[in-house]
Amino acid sequence: MLWDLHCRLQKRLINNNLQVKKILLTGVNGQVGHALSTKLIQHNVIALTRAQLDLTKLDDIRRVVGEIKPDIIINPAGYTAVDQAESAPELCYAVNTTAVRVLAEEAAKINAGLIHFSTDYVFAGDKQNAYTEDDLVDPINVYGKSKLAGEKAILSVGLPHIILRSSWIYSSYGNNFFKTILRLAQTQESLQIVADQRGAPSSSHCIADGVVRLLNNWQPNQQAQSGVYHFTNIGETTWHGFACEILNQYNSLQAQRNWPALKTKLENIVAVTSADYPRAAHRPANSRLDNHKVKQQFNIELPSWQQGLQQVMQTLAL
Numbered sequence: 001m002l003w004d005l006h007c008r009l010q011k012r013l014i015n016n017n018l019q020v021k022k023i024l025l026t027g028v029n030g031q032v033g034h035a036l037s038t039k040l041i042q043h044n045v046i047a048l049t050r051a052q053l054d055l056t057k058l059d060d061i062r063r064v065v066g067e068i069k070p071d072i073i074i075n076p077a078g079y080t081a082v083d084q085a086e087s088a089p090e091l092c093y094a095v096n097t098t099a100v101r102v103l104a105e106e107a108a109k110i111n112a113g114l115i116h117f118s119t120d121y122v123f124a125g126d127k128q129n130a131y132t133e134d135d136l137v138d139p140i141n142v143y144g145k146s147k148l149a150g151e152k153a154i155l156s157v158g159l160p161h162i163i164l165r166s167s168w169i170y171s172s173y174g175n176n177f178f179k180t181i182l183r184l185a186q187t188q189e190s191l192q193i194v195a196d197q198r199g200a201p202s203s204s205h206c207i208a209d210g211v212v213r214l215l216n217n218w219q220p221n222q223q224a225q226s227g228v229y230h231f232t233n234i235g236e237t238t239w240h241g242f243a244c245e246i247l248n249q250y251n252s253l254q255a256q257r258n259w260p261a262l263k264t265k266l267e268n269i270v271a272v273t274s275a276d277y278p279r280a281a282h283r284p285a286n287s288r289l290d291n292h293k294v295k296q297q298f299n300i301e302l303p304s305w306q307q308g309l310q311q312v313m314q315t316l317a318l
Contacts, residue, residue: 020044021215024070026053026103027077031171032117035208036074043215046070050077055099056091065106072220073107074115074211075100078147082121083280085142096146101153108159113220115211118228120167120199122148125284130236132290133165133228141281151228160220164211164231167287168242171204172315181243182250182316185264195240195271199287200232203308205315207231210302217298225297230289233305240271245306249313259318 021043027033028047037047046068053064055077065073079085079095100116107114121144122137139145154161170178178201184191210231218225237245247266254261274283295301302308 021071022046022068024048024065024068024073026055026073026075029174030076030078030080031169031174031176031204032076032166032207034173035171035204036076036211039208039212040215042212053077055095058099058102061099061102062106065103065110065112069110070107070112072113072115072215073103075103076117078117080143082141082143082283085146086280089142089146092142092146093149096143097149097153100150101157104154104157104159104161108157113160113162113218114154115162115164115214116150116154118151118163118165119144119147120165120232120287120289121284122151122165123284123287125197125286127286130288130290131230131286133230133293140284143281144284160223161226162214162218163228164207165228165289166202166207166231167199167289168201168232169204169207170201170312172312172317173204177201177239177242178246178309178312181246182262185247185250185262186260188264190268190270191243191264192270192272192277193240193243194274194277195238196273197283197285197287198236198238200234200236200289201242201305201309202232202302203305203312205311206233206302206308210300213300214294214298217300229294229297230291231294231302232289232291233302233308234291235304235306236288237305238271240269242305243269245309249309253313257316257318259316 023043023045025033025036025045025047028037029049054060079092085092104114122139123131124138124140137148139148151163170176244266
């Protein structure tokens with residue numbers, strides 16, 4: 001039934017002389033990929049899981065792109081296990097760098113554009129203010145280095161491209177900080193959350209909405225539009241502040257939605273430092289990204305991170 005609806009919509013858009021793009025979407029089981037697959041219904045989207053397109057198999061990438069011949073490739077897929085990357089750099093680079101280079105090369109062969117997702121982790125995190133696209137990149141962990149190498153690989157190919165750096169991505173789908181906080185708060189009386197890292201929690205739903213608008217405004221034949229753009233929800237907080245707002249919004253909806261009461265009280269979310277919670281991979285203390293460039297070029301601004309959280313909370317099923 002959903003496929004029939006999709007086909008009818010395609011015909012209606014074509015009859016109305018609206019441009020329908022053929023889009024190859026990777027990583028559909030990831031947070032951003034999943035959100036995009038539900039938002040891009042007006043286009044002809046071929047959404048592939050890791051099982052359908054394993055980015056460690058370069059010949060498969062070449063074959064799939066050659067067979068589908070998309071107008072645009074959207075690549076939110078990636079190796080995102082930041083701590084595990086420290087002990088598995090080869091796999092991390094294979095997915096985040098080598099596969100990205102091959103995707104770009106194959107896209108260039110068929111004159112397709114590429115939208116690729118990168119990260120705030122390309123920065124060291126020692127700047128006092130929000131990072132702009134022109135600031136010095138200096139990643140401090142393997143994951144960040146692999147993502148930066150992926151960016152450089154795209155630039156070296158020279159095809160029409162948009163690289164979107166985002167941060168602290170979460171949703172009601174998959175495994176993420178948002179879901180973890182709610183799970184722990186149901187069984188623990190107190191939580192210790194890092195309070196010396198600052199950034200913008202970015203909802204995959206908001207990101208997907210923004211990409212839909214981006215597709216409407218992007219003209220791949222205009223070389224000036226190609227480049228790196230910061231793409232996060234507006235505003236900033238700490239992981240501790242994010243956790244507090246998650247509980248605050250949950251509690252305001254709990255009775256209305258008949259959700260279970262949380263065991264953790266808001267006042268029992270304890271602020272700790274990164275040193276109190278050591279990880280295999282170092283994290284940037286400052287992950288704030290300046291979003292003015294994408295607003296200026298495409299007239300796109302994502303909602304505040306608090307509004308993004310409200311939208312995600314509405315989709316939560318317990």
